[in-house]
Amino acid sequence: MLAYKNSLDFAKEKDLNDPLRAYRDQFYIPVINGIETVYFTGNSLGLQPKSTKSYIDQELDAWKNWGVEGHFEAIKPWFAYHEFLSEKAAKIVGAKASEVVVTHSLTTNLHLLMVSFYVPTSSRYKILCEKKAFPSDQYALESQVRFHGYDPTDAIIEVAPRTGEHVIRLEDLLETIAQHGQEIAVIMIGGVNYYSGELFDMEAITKAGHQVGAKVGFDLAHAAGNVKLKLNEWGVDFAAWCSYKYLNSSPGGVSGMFVHERHANNKNLPRFAGWWGHDKSTRFLMEPGFNPMPGAEGWQLSNAPVLGMAAHLASLDIFDEVGMDALIAKRIDLTNYLEFLINDLTARKGDQCAFEIITPSDPTKRGAQLSILLKGMGKSLFDKITKMGVIADWREPNVIRVAPVPLYNSFEDVFKFSACLEKAIDNDGNV
Ligand SMILES: *Cc1c(COP(=O)(O)O)cnc(C)c1O
Numbered sequence: 001m002l003a004y005k006n007s008l009d010f011a012k013e014k015d016l017n018d019p020l021r022a023y024r025d026q027f028y029i030p031v032i033n034g035i036e037t038v039y040f041t042g043n044s045l046g047l048q049p050k051s052t053k054s055y056i057d058q059e060l061d062a063w064k065n066w067g068v069e070g071h072f073e074a075i076k077p078w079f080a081y082h083e084f085l086s087e088k089a090a091k092i093v094g095a096k097a098s099e100v101v102v103t104h105s106l107t108t109n110l111h112l113l114m115v116s117f118y119v120p121t122s123s124r125y126k127i128l129c130e131k132k133a134f135p136s137d138q139y140a141l142e143s144q145v146r147f148h149g150y151d152p153t154d155a156i157i158e159v160a161p162r163t164g165e166h167v168i169r170l171e172d173l174l175e176t177i178a179q180h181g182q183e184i185a186v187i188m189i190g191g192v193n194y195y196s197g198e199l200f201d202m203e204a205i206t207k208a209g210h211q212v213g214a215k216v217g218f219d220l221a222h223a224a225g226n227v228k229l230k231l232n233e234w235g236v237d238f239a240a241w242c243s244y245k246y247l248n249s250s251p252g253g254v255s256g257m258f259v260h261e262r263h264a265n266n267k268n269l270p271r272f273a274g275w276w277g278h279d280k281s282t283r284f285l286m287e288p289g290f291n292p293m294p295g296a297e298g299w300q301l302s303n304a305p306v307l308g309m310a311a312h313l314a315s316l317d318i319f320d321e322v323g324m325d326a327l328i329a330k331r332i333d334l335t336n337y338l339e340f341l342i343n344d345l346t347a348r349k350g351d352q353c354a355f356e357i358i359t360p361s362d363p364t365k366r367g368a369q370l371s372i373l374l375k376g377m378g379k380s381l382f383d384k385i386t387k388m389g390v391i392a393d394w395r396e397p398n399v400i401r402v403a404p405v406p407l408y409n410s411f412e413d414v415f416k417f418s419a420c421l422e423k424a425i426d427n428d429g430n431v
Helices: 009-018 023-025 052-073 084-095 106-117 135-147 170-179 202-211 306-323 324-349 377-385 409-427
Strands: 100-103 126-131 156-158 186-192 215-219 240-243 255-259 354-357 370-375 393-397 401-402
Touching: 009 324, 009 354, 009 409, 023 306, 052 306, 084 100, 084 255, 084 306, 106 135, 106 186, 106 215, 106 240, 106 255, 126 135, 126 170, 135 186, 156 170, 186 202, 202 215, 255 401, 306 324, 324 354, 324 370, 324 409, 377 409
Parallel strands: 126 156, 126 186, 186 215, 215 240
Antiparallel strands: 100 255, 240 255, 354 370, 370 401, 393 401
8 A cells, every 4th residue: 555644745745646636616614603624525515516506507498598499499408407407427336328217315216126126926025135234225125125014123234333343244245145144035135235335245245136036226315426336237127316415416306217128128027116206208198098208217207306407417528537446446546545544543643533434445445435433522513523624424422423535535634534533532522
């Protein structure tokens, strides 16, 4: 690993040599109480690109000038608005454009996909997921199980970290899949766990799932725009993600969904239908009899919420320009530097406050996020760094989640974060 240094000069030098450094200027960095924040919660809500406004304004103008005619007359006709996003979103998740559609919101899309891929039978009705999945996913899976008449305590298999460990071992996941193989209908896992920051080996999980005859899907809320994804190549059956975390596309913004091409023309899959999923050449004949579009588009219910889609398109255009490989290269360096500084702090301040990073240290097993377990000082430390302008995320009982984001965070941000922690430890009680 590169020899990192705990110094502002070193961090500034890294920024000077960063090929993506100009992109920070394309985002609004929040200034709170006169302090430019160290914004480390791009894993929760990504920052606003300065270009977003013009994309939304274009649609507001089209609406103003055309009314309903905007569906066909707008510069980007609303009738086909989602089509402007598919290919760009598909590149981010390693899919073909026909396998991806941007529509609805994340939890809605998870439900729609479960309707199609969770088809339980009396012998094969279980869902395997990770322990401590994001609550919305837990509720979604439980309600799906109940909807089909099963009991979640029996039908949901959770794979947990071993006692005393914080992340789930791949071997334990694979063993559980093999062990319960004949009973598992669907495997549904968060590609990157929101709490621990662990990146799962989706390729291996997909292979193991298919070997036992299960369908395999992923929630990519914390993975899309963060880690390398190859959904098509890995053979993943389905996936969904939100656009407002690493993808910077407005609070509560639209979601992406992926359906593997081998299911593209399977009209026998059960699905909840709506007019926007219907064959577009006959959609406006308004005739009875649902005939789904091939590919992911066939899962759309409603016409596109164009303003939210416009915000997403603004961000996708930036991702398209930068490319995931360049982003990932910087992300690895930024997060490694953060890890170095945190460990350095523990080595020097361990008597007052020690930090245990529960996220895997192997860069192939994590994305941007580090989840830091505090030992010695608690929430008061977090409150102090918040006052100094650090925006991070606190999880009870004592975990700080931070994600330096390669598009707009700098090495200087990472240094400042660590310097704030050090100052907060030194000035215990008075900042
Ligand atoms: C952020 C997140 C959600 C949020 O779902 P919405 O439907 O967009 O509110 C769901 N699942 C995971 C894993 C998340 O990280």
